[in-house]
Amino acid sequence: MKFSEYAVGQRYETKSIKLSKTDIMEFAKIYDPQYMHLDEEKAKKGRFGSLIASGMQTMNISFKLWIEVGVYGENVVAGTGMNHIQFIKPVFPDDELSVVAEVIELLPRRRGNGIVTVLLTTYNQNHQKVFQAELSALIDN
Template sequence: MKFSDFKIGQRYETGSVLLTKEDILRFAELYDPQYMHLDEDKAKKGRFGGLIASGMQTLNVTFRLWIDVGVYGEHIIAGTGMNHIQFLKPVYPGDELRVMAEVTELRPRRTGNGTVTVLLSTFNQKGQNVFRAELSALVDN
């Protein structure tokens, strides 16, 4: 969509993705090698009662699901920021995540393009909000 096609309050729902134990372990080994993501025995004794996905993995899955909707299409120029990142609940192996996106701000620029800000809210299969963040992108007109 072009910048001029966006309206405050527009909402989009993504598809979903199932996070397996193997997905969580693989991501953690590469990018977040902490015990709660890698060591099943130690994680069982910890605060969450078992392995959980890295918050960074949840963020990445959220972003991928949003981009897969295809709203920006060929009109995206670049991401410009991510604000108010919140990890609200742990994500466990077997959780299926989906995202609701809502356009919350539009900032036109003199050049005709503008910045679109969306609130991304990620939910598990139980309807629990596990992640939330604002994502801004520069979009052509």
């Protein structure tokens, strides 16, 4: 979409993705090698009683699901920021995540392009909010 086609309040819903124990562990081995993501026995004794996904993995999945909606299309120039990142609830093996993206701010720039900020809110299969962040991108017109 072109910058001029965005409006504050537009909402988009993504498809969902199910996160397996293997998905969690494979991501953690490379990007977040902490016990709560890798050591099942130790994680069972921990605060959450189970392995949990890395917050970074939840954030990446949220971004992926949003991008796959295709709203930015060929008009996106680059990401410009991510603010107010919140890891609200843990994500467990076999949780199914989906995202609601809402346009919350438009900042016009030179030559008709501008910054579009969306609020990404990620939910599990029980409709519990697990992640939220504001994502901004420069969009051409």
